[in-house]
Amino acid sequence: MAGEARSAAKAWWALAGLTLAVLAVSLDGTVLSVALPTLARGLHASESDLEWFQSGYLLVLAAAMLPVGLLGDRLGRRRVLVAALVLFGIGSIACAEAPSPGAFIAARAVLGIAGAGIIVMALSVLTVVFTAEQRPKAVGVWAAANFLALPIGPLFGGWLLTHFWWGWAFLVNVPVTLVGVAAVATLIPESRAAERPGLDVVGTVLSAAGLLAVTYGLVRAGEDGWGDAGSLGWLLAGVLTVMLFVAWERRVGREGGHALVDVALFRAASFTWGVLLAGVGALAMVGVLFTMPQFFQAVLGTSPMGSGLRLIPLVVGLLVGAVPADKIAARLGVKAAVAAGFVMLAAGLALGALTSRGSSAGFVAAWMALAGAGMGLSLSTATSTALSEVGDDGSGVAAGVLQALQKLGGPFGAAILGSLASSAYRARLHLGDLPAGAAAQARASVFDGVGVARRAGSPRLLSMVESAFTHGMDYALRASAGIAVLGVVLAIVFLPKRTASATTKRNAGKERHHVGLG
Numbered sequence: 001m002a003g004e005a006r007s008a009a010k011a012w013w014a015l016a017g018l019t020l021a022v023l024a025v026s027l028d029g030t031v032l033s034v035a036l037p038t039l040a041r042g043l044h045a046s047e048s049d050l051e052w053f054q055s056g057y058l059l060v061l062a063a064a065m066l067p068v069g070l071l072g073d074r075l076g077r078r079r080v081l082v083a084a085l086v087l088f089g090i091g092s093i094a095c096a097e098a099p100s101p102g103a104f105i106a107a108r109a110v111l112g113i114a115g116a117g118i119i120v121m122a123l124s125v126l127t128v129v130f131t132a133e134q135r136p137k138a139v140g141v142w143a144a145a146n147f148l149a150l151p152i153g154p155l156f157g158g159w160l161l162t163h164f165w166w167g168w169a170f171l172v173n174v175p176v177t178l179v180g181v182a183a184v185a186t187l188i189p190e191s192r193a194a195e196r197p198g199l200d201v202v203g204t205v206l207s208a209a210g211l212l213a214v215t216y217g218l219v220r221a222g223e224d225g226w227g228d229a230g231s232l233g234w235l236l237a238g239v240l241t242v243m244l245f246v247a248w249e250r251r252v253g254r255e256g257g258h259a260l261v262d263v264a265l266f267r268a269a270s271f272t273w274g275v276l277l278a279g280v281g282a283l284a285m286v287g288v289l290f291t292m293p294q295f296f297q298a299v300l301g302t303s304p305m306g307s308g309l310r311l312i313p314l315v316v317g318l319l320v321g322a323v324p325a326d327k328i329a330a331r332l333g334v335k336a337a338v339a340a341g342f343v344m345l346a347a348g349l350a351l352g353a354l355t356s357r358g359s360s361a362g363f364v365a366a367w368m369a370l371a372g373a374g375m376g377l378s379l380s381t382a383t384s385t386a387l388s389e390v391g392d393d394g395s396g397v398a399a400g401v402l403q404a405l406q407k408l409g410g411p412f413g414a415a416i417l418g419s420l421a422s423s424a425y426r427a428r429l430h431l432g433d434l435p436a437g438a439a440a441q442a443r444a445s446v447f448d449g450v451g452v453a454r455r456a457g458s459p460r461l462l463s464m465v466e467s468a469f470t471h472g473m474d475y476a477l478r479a480s481a482g483i484a485v486l487g488v489v490l491a492i493v494f495l496p497k498r499t500a501s502a503t504t505k506r507n508a509g510k511e512r513h514h515v516g517l518g
Contacts, residue, residue, distance in 0.1 A: 010187055011129045015138055017183020018122045019145040021085055024176040025115045026146055028092075029054070030153025031160075031169050034304045038166045039104070049101035055219045056105045060112030061119075062215040062407060063208040068117045069124065069400025070204065070260055077121050077128065077396055078190045082181055084117025089177035096167030116403075118180075124399040127387055128191045136326030136384040143322045143380045147315050147372075154293075154308030200252060203260035206245035211404055213238030218411035222418050261397055265389065270334075271398070273494045274386025277338060279405040280487040281379045284345060286413025287480025288314065288352065288371060291421055291473040298446040299357055299466045313365040317348075317372025325380035334385045339491040341378025345371050346484035353477040357466055378487065385495065413480075420479055421472035428468035434461075 036050050045053070072080040091114055094107035123142065130138045160169050217234030224231055252259040266272045296307040321341065329337040348371025355364060383402065390398040425446065431439035438456070442449040442465065449465035 011134070011138075014129050014183065014187035015126075015141055017180055017187060018125060019141060020176060020183070021081075021088075021118050021180035022122050022142065022145045023148055023152075024088070024173050024180070025118050026149035027153050027156070028111060028115070028170075028173065029057070030149045031157035034154050034157035035161060035166055035169050038161050042166050043098065043101050043104055045101040045104075049105070051223065052105050053101075053108055055216075057108040057112045057115070058219065058407075058411060059212055059215050060109045061116050062404060063212040064113050064116035065120055065211065065404040065407070066207045066260060066397060066400040067204050068113075069120050069396035069398070070200075071117075072121050072124055072396030073192060074199075076190050076192045077124050078184060078188050080117055080396075081121035081125065081184050081188070084114045084121060085177045085180045085184065088114035088118060089174045090114075092170040092173035092177070095170040119407075120396065120400045120403050123383075123387075123403060124396045125188055125191075127390055127399075129188060132388065135387060136329060136380065137323070139384040139387065140322035140325045140376070140380040143376060143383065144315075144319050147318045147375075151308040151311040151315055154304045154311075158303065158305035158308070200249075200258055200260040203245060203248055203252065206241055206248060207260060210238050210241035210245050211408070213241055215408065215411055218408070218415045222411060222415035226415070226419055261401060265398065268389040269494060269496050271386045271389040273490065274382045274384075274389075275402045275405055277342075277382040277487055277491055277495070278379055278386065278402060279409050280483060280490065281342070281345065281375055281382065282406045282409030283413045284342075284349065284480045284483040284487065285371070285375050286410060287349060287417050287476045287483075288368065290414050290418055291476050292368070294446055295355070295470065295473055298450050299469060310361075310364070311368070313369040314372040317369035317374075318376035319372075320369075321373035321376025321378075322380040323376075325377050326384070328377060329381045329384070333497040334381055335491060335495040335497045337381045338378050338385070338495055339488050341374045341376070341381060342484050342487035342491060344374030345378060346374070346481045346488065348372070348374055349477050349481035349484055353474045353481065355470065355474065355477070357470055374484070378491075382491075417476040417479055421469075421476040423472070424475040425468045425472035428471050429464060431461075 032054060036053065039045055039053065040050055043049070068080060068084070088111060091107050091110035094110060095104060098104035098107055126135060126138050126142060157169055160172070213234050215238075217231050217236075217238055220228060220231035220234060226232070246263070249259045249261050249263050253263050292311065293304075293307045296302045296310050297304065302310065321344070325337065325341075328340075332340065348367045348369075351367035352364075352371065355367075386402055387398070422445075426443045429443060429449070431442055434442065434452070434456075438452050442452040442461075446465060446469040449469070450462065453459075453462035453465050
């Protein structure tokens with residue numbers, strides 16, 4: 001009993017190290033958003049360069065998800081995770097010391113590869129160090145770490161950029177990664193597939209190319225609109241490549257070869273719908289993450305740090321939903337728990353769609369907390385439901401599949417909901433009395449519109465711009481609520497009431513063995 005208690009304590013300490021590493025990756029993106037104006041001056045970066053600072057990272061991150069999962073299953077998950085942490089530290093140093101925009105973009109690409117390794121391997125390791133009973137709570141902690149960066153990033157990044165050289169926004173990752181390496185090396189047992197998976201070169205290339213093309217198409221659609229032929233071309237090419245990847249994997253599986261992804265895994269409703277519903281939840285939340293920081297800063301006039309403070313209720317709500325998700329799912333069943341989470345998320349977003357310039361801070365905090373609680377409950381339960389079907393042999397690739405679909409929710413949601421918000425914003429602007437150049441600038445974004453109104457010294461124009469953006473934001477939140485309602489329907493119709501007990505029994509012996517390793 002004492003040995004089991006020590007092993008359990010060791011697993012939770014290991015989770016603390018993993019959480020720190022995942023938080024570092026999440027913080028990197030949110031800090032960058034705050035640092036862009038400073039980077040533009042420090043690196044003499046153009047608007048196109050600034051777009052690629054983030055887009056280049058997203059593209060490499062998406063393309064690397066499945067390959068790093070395979071490497072973990074093949075070479076050892078602890079080994080790949082340590083390598084990814086070291087690479088993340090090196091990439092962070094390269095970002096801080098970059099002499100030009102091109103060098104910074106290259107360093108961000110390195111961070112994309114490393115970030116994929118950390119995110120995928122951290123989730124994969126959860127299936128090894130935690131038993132089936134412990135895993136849902138561990139997933140809840142992991143989910144919370146993913147979202148803690150929302151308020152911390154702007155707060156921490158704003159403070160750093162106010163008091164120190166901009167490079168420290170990236171150099172702070174170095175000690176974090178060193179702590180992560182120490183925690184992983186000492187607390188996490190090495191694990192890999194019992195039968196070393198072969199290299200599916202064709203499948204790896206097709207998966208990377210397909211995810212790369214889809215992500216790039218979504219990023220372009222978010223910037224240039226859905227009518228842009230180039231965006232649609234990349235999206236079509238990506239979808240066709242992913243379809244070709246699926247066909248190839250089925251063929252390899254039928255012929256008894258080494259497929260990158262075991263297609264049979266998708267025959268389990270728990271895995272398929274757990275993965276898809278986690279993606280639906282991420283998609284629904286983009287409405288909040290995309291619009292609310294702009295509302296806080298452009299309409300309410302807060303600083304990036306103030307915007308981060310106003311996002312805290314969202315994260316508190318997520319913690320409230322994610323941490324007890326395992327107990328709720330055990331009592332209600334996974335179907336009811338995921339559906340209940342989506343109901344809360346939809347209700348919070350629907351209330352959010354009533355937000356106006358005159359809404360009180362308490363009202364905004366309340367609906368964001370409700371939406372966060374729903375997201376925490378649905379995401380944690382859906383993710384742990386998907387992982388319940390995954391044994392030790394393929395946890396790396398399975399985690400890569402789950403993370404790839406979930407990460408696509410960001411650019412997909414930004415493209416769809418961002419286009420909707422922008423269209424509604426422009427439709428509410430009546431700028432006939434402005435010069436053509438000023439009118440075009442005001443239509444470009446709410447920040448540009450506020451700038452035009454202030455330079456013109458026109459309170460009427462400023463009020464129009466703020467009202468127009470709030471109108472567009474409410475449209476996006478209503479659409480997000482509709483996506484959450486879709487999540488309710490999918491959970492009720494397709495999710496099993498409980499996870500498969502056969503899988504739990506099959507993995508129980510392995511899990512007990514791995515938890516005691518070290």
